[in-house]
Structures are given as structure tokens and as C-alpha cells.
Amino acid sequence: MPSSDEEPTTNPKPKHPPRSSSTTTKFFEEVLNGPNQRCLENFRMDKVVFYKLCDILETKGLLRDTNRIKIEEQLAIFLFIIGHNLRIRGVQELFHYSGETISRHFNNVLNAVMSISKEYFQPPGEDVASLIAEDDRFFPYFKVGF
Secondary structure, three states: OOOOOOOOOOOOOOOOOOOOHHHHOHHHHHHHHOOHHHHHHHHOOOHHHHHHHHHHHHHOOOOOOOOOOOHHHHHHHHHHHHHHOOOHHHHHHHHOOOHHHHHHHHHHHHHHHHHHHHHHOOOOOOOOOHHHHOOOOOHHHOOOOO
16 A cells, blocks of 8 residues: 555546636637637627626626626626527537536526616617518417507
8 A cells, every 4th residue: 555655557538628827718818819709609709898898897886897807708708608698518618618607607698687677788679670560470379469
């Protein structure tokens, strides 16, 4: 039996490879540093609007940078999930975080966005576009309340 001072004879592989900051945020940084179209495709939001929303959430004290994840990356994770209808598991590999970390930040951003929703989001109007109102295939789904 080896003593506690001795090295084990076999070195088991670590469960998770070490994380370097350059690979952790590579996708996120590439999108935000790339053309605006890439931001629209991945986060479903223009870069200017993305940064403005980050600023609002930070200024109101609803989100803050953590030791590992900046507000911009937290919002990017949230927008990527809702914009592509993905599950947490599908986003883990892309952003290089655990499911628990992705889930926690998703919920933090969701709560922050919900808290500013009445101030910044306008509910849909009651007008139904004529294209929908005049088409029997679509209008039954919009009839409620009319």
C-alpha cells in the first residue's frame, strides 16, 4: 500500500479537461467581435441592442459579472437558448460550462428580463392583420377575444 507521499502508479485521466479562458468564451467573443449578421443569427439581436440591454440590466442592478461569466455572456447564453429553442444540454458544449451553471445564469437573466418587461416591452395590439383575419386557416386561432 503506497504512503500518502508517494505518487500513484497510474495517472487517471481527469473527468474534465482544464478550462482555459480563451476556449471558454471563444464562441461568444467570435460572435460579438464578428459581423453584426452573426450576432443576429446566433443571439437574434442586433449588437447595439444587445449591448444596450446588457447596460440596462447592469444599471438597474438586475445582473452583475461573476468571477467567471460576464453579463454579456450570461445574456448570450439566455438568448441563444430561447432563440434556437435549445435545451441546456445542447448549450453546454458550445459555451463550455456545466449544466448547473448554464441553468443558473439562464434563470437569472430570465428573472431580470421579466422584471423590466412592463417598462420596456409593449403588449401586442388587438388589431389582427387583414392577411390573417381574411384567411380561414389562420383566423380561428386569433378569434379569442374578438
